[in-house]
Amino acid sequence: xxxxxxxxxxxxxxxxxxxxxxxxxxxxxxxxxxxxxxxxxxxxxxxxxxxxxxxxxxxxxxxxxxxxxxxxxxxxxxxxxxxxxxxxxxxxxxxxxxxxxxxxxxxxxxxxxxxxxxxxxxxxxxxxxxxxxxxxxxxxxxxxxxxxxxxxxxxxxxxxxxxxxxxxxxxxxxxxxxxxxxxxxxxxxxxxxxxxxxxxxxxxxxxxxxxxxxxxxxxxxxxxxxxxxxxxxxxxxxxxxxxxxxxxxxxxxxxxxxxxxxxxxxxxxxxxxxxxxxxxxxxxxxxxxxxxxxxxxxxxxxxxxxxxxxxxxxxxxxxxxxxxxxxxxxx
Amino acid sequence: xxxxxxxxxxxxxxxxxxxxxxxxxxxxxxxxxxxxxxxxxxxxxxxxxxxxxxxxxxxxxxxxxxxxxxxxxxxxxxxxxxxxxxxxxxxxxxxxxxxxxxxxxxxxxxxxxxxxxxxxxxxxxxxxxxxxxxxxxxxxxxxxxxxxxxxxxxxxxxxxxxxxxxxxxxxxxxxxxxxxxxxxxxxxxxxxxxxxxxxxxxxxxxxxxxxxxxxxxxxxxxxxxxxxxxxxxxxxxxxxxxxxxxxxxxxxxxxxxxxxxxxxxxxxxxxxxxxxxxxxxxxxxxxxxxxxxxxxxxxxxxxxxxxxxxxxxxxxxxxxxxxxxxxxxxx
Numbered sequence: 001x002x003x004x005x006x007x008x009x010x011x012x013x014x015x016x017x018x019x020x021x022x023x024x025x026x027x028x029x030x031x032x033x034x035x036x037x038x039x040x041x042x043x044x045x046x047x048x049x050x051x052x053x054x055x056x057x058x059x060x061x062x063x064x065x066x067x068x069x070x071x072x073x074x075x076x077x078x079x080x081x082x083x084x085x086x087x088x089x090x091x092x093x094x095x096x097x098x099x100x101x102x103x104x105x106x107x108x109x110x111x112x113x114x115x116x117x118x119x120x121x122x123x124x125x126x127x128x129x130x131x132x133x134x135x136x137x138x139x140x141x142x143x144x145x146x147x148x149x150x151x152x153x154x155x156x157x158x159x160x161x162x163x164x165x166x167x168x169x170x171x172x173x174x175x176x177x178x179x180x181x182x183x184x185x186x187x188x189x190x191x192x193x194x195x196x197x198x199x200x201x202x203x204x205x206x207x208x209x210x211x212x213x214x215x216x217x218x219x220x221x222x223x224x225x226x227x228x229x230x231x232x233x234x235x236x237x238x239x240x241x242x243x244x245x246x247x248x249x250x251x252x253x254x255x256x257x258x259x260x261x262x263x264x265x266x267x268x269x270x271x272x273x274x275x276x277x278x279x280x281x282x283x284x285x286x287x288x289x290x291x292x293x294x295x296x297x298x299x300x301x302x303x304x305x306x307x308x309x310x311x312x313x314x315x316x317x318x319x320x321x322x323x324x325x326x327x328x329x330x331x
Numbered sequence: 332x333x334x335x336x337x338x339x340x341x342x343x344x345x346x347x348x349x350x351x352x353x354x355x356x357x358x359x360x361x362x363x364x365x366x367x368x369x370x371x372x373x374x375x376x377x378x379x380x381x382x383x384x385x386x387x388x389x390x391x392x393x394x395x396x397x398x399x400x401x402x403x404x405x406x407x408x409x410x411x412x413x414x415x416x417x418x419x420x421x422x423x424x425x426x427x428x429x430x431x432x433x434x435x436x437x438x439x440x441x442x443x444x445x446x447x448x449x450x451x452x453x454x455x456x457x458x459x460x461x462x463x464x465x466x467x468x469x470x471x472x473x474x475x476x477x478x479x480x481x482x483x484x485x486x487x488x489x490x491x492x493x494x495x496x497x498x499x500x501x502x503x504x505x506x507x508x509x510x511x512x513x514x515x516x517x518x519x520x521x522x523x524x525x526x527x528x529x530x531x532x533x534x535x536x537x538x539x540x541x542x543x544x545x546x547x548x549x550x551x552x553x554x555x556x557x558x559x560x561x562x563x564x565x566x567x568x569x570x571x572x573x574x575x576x577x578x579x580x581x582x583x584x585x586x587x588x589x590x591x592x593x594x595x596x597x598x599x600x601x602x603x604x605x606x607x608x609x610x611x612x613x614x615x616x617x618x619x620x621x622x623x624x625x626x627x628x629x630x631x632x633x634x635x636x637x638x639x640x641x642x643x644x645x646x647x648x649x650x651x652x653x654x655x656x657x658x659x660x661x662x
Binding site for chain 2: 010013014017019044107133183189190281283323326
């Protein structure tokens with residue numbers, strides 16, 4: 001296997017310390033490649049970067065019509081959220097309205113990603129619940145799909161459950177590829193994740209951004225999800241997170257979502273381009289530097305947007321005493 | 332620059348998710364290469380992996396003779412410790428005996444690496460101090476060197492301070508290379524770190540393990556440090572850490588030390604071999620898998636030792652709910 005190019009590196013003092021390889025691709029909805037680096041046909045696990053695709057069955061199965069999901073709930077369905085008050089309240093609100101509770105979530109409990117939220121929970125002497133799991137919005141949405149389909153909610157995370165089959169079909173329709181059990185794993189939140197070529201995920205985001213290549217219903221659902229996410233960037237990640245900051249800076253032009261192990265997917269909506277990026281070694285900060293380097297070249301950004309991107313393309317490395325001793329940077 | 336080979340990878344389900352490249356080299360004290368992978372001449376920052384070399388001036392400058400460092404203090408000087416009770420007490424004991432205190436440490440304060448120690452400190456309502464810094468043993472040793480040299484202790488972390496010059500000279504003598512300001516940075520604990528070829532650090536460890544190529548004084552000092560570290564593996568890292576577990580399993584045959592950003596250095600003492608390993612992307616867990624893969628091939632290990640190595644060569648990846656969904660493994 002050929003090595004992907006070095007797309008990010010860390011420098012300490014005057015010498016390079018670490019090197020991060022990866023691949024990215026930017027395509028339009030017809031599959032024309034706008035820009036790329038590395039092996040874009042290598043199948044990668046998209047992980048949480050495609051939560052917006054995994055949320056499509058909310059519409060396809062009429063859960064949306066039945067339960068009237070709010071924009072906030074849709075944004076949270078696309079989110080890897082930080083367990084802050086607004087995130088927890090939004091997930092809990094949906095569950096209550098559909099007659100379920102945190103006990104029905106099968107994602108598992110972990111402490112809030114946000115330090116202040118973690119601290120507040122701790123000070124209150126409370127244990128983290130499944131609602132604090134960064135995936136609780138996606139899982140609440142999946143539970144609403146199970147109810148709308150009239151199937152049991154139990155084991156909705158299983159590969160053979162009707163909900164996961166619907167999710168898989170939606171992703172296949174959007175990326176234009178069959179997903180295979182031969183390239184399948186289990187995500188941190190217990191749902192299946194399928195590997196597919198990096199290029200296919202970029203194409204999926206271009207299609208979702210434009211509606212091209214999708215049925216009218218799927219196109220409308222994709223638009224509603226991207227609108228919800230870009231209007232509520234705090235709900236898609238959390239305070240200080242790059243996805244939130246970038247989407248806020250781009251004011252609706254950019255749909256951006258991180259996935260575990262160094263995946264970045266999204267769309268430059270006004271251009272109708274989708275993109276997908278994977279850092280070979282799974283380092284998230286490095287993948288964010290790579291993403292920023294890519295967007296600085298392609299996104300026609302204004303001053304505010306460039307400032308947000310440059311902060312990611314040059315991340316300071318500090319000593320314990322707080323002195324800047326190096327940086328992680330896009331190459 | 333040619334890409335180094337993939338030496339570790341993570342698998343999720345039935346598909347490879349991440350790839351980690353790196354280089355390693357095993358040499359004897361005459362510089363004969365026993366085994367290697369990747370570019371062994373590329374200069375790397377050794378970071379904390381060479382704390383045993385940086386501790387040599389304790390002897391050269393007669394601090395040892397003056398202050399009678401205990402084996403425990405010498406082991407802690409070689410350590411990246413976890414801030415557990417024994418670590419803090421040992422650092423504090425040395426400082427008190429030489430008439431100094433935590434206030435003289437210039438490494439900065441951070442919370443204990445060990446979760447239980449962190450929790451205990453927190454429950455007691457206490458703030459982390461410089462004593463909890465994983466480098467406090469090394470820094471206490473450096474303060475003793477300053478006193479023995481009769482120079483001011485203030486700014487002992489600075490590149491121009493007599494202590495750091497002595498450290499630099501000792502490292503140069505051991506690895507057989509000049510260290511250059513052209514390949515220099517600042518470590519997390521504020522002392523200088525110099526990049527040098529991976530091969531040179533391996534040679535340094537082989538020389539320290541055998542005394543070959545070193546002055547009798549330096550050879551004796553190296554032996555005393557390796558003896559201290561391998562007799563007190565808990566002090567060199569902490570509860571559950573791979574360095575502690577491996578050194579305990581090898582009962583004196585193995586000197587092993589991690590460095591930040593995926594560096595591993597050490598010696599198979601009975602064979603007289605030194606080794607150095609660097610994971611290109613800085614991932615520590617991956618570098619530990621690489622190390623285990625290398626030692627499984629070369630260290631003539633018994634059943635207990637192989638068990639410890641295999642646990643590192645195959646590290647489970649779990650979902651939030653605790654199910655094993657993949658592994659990080661040596662390639």
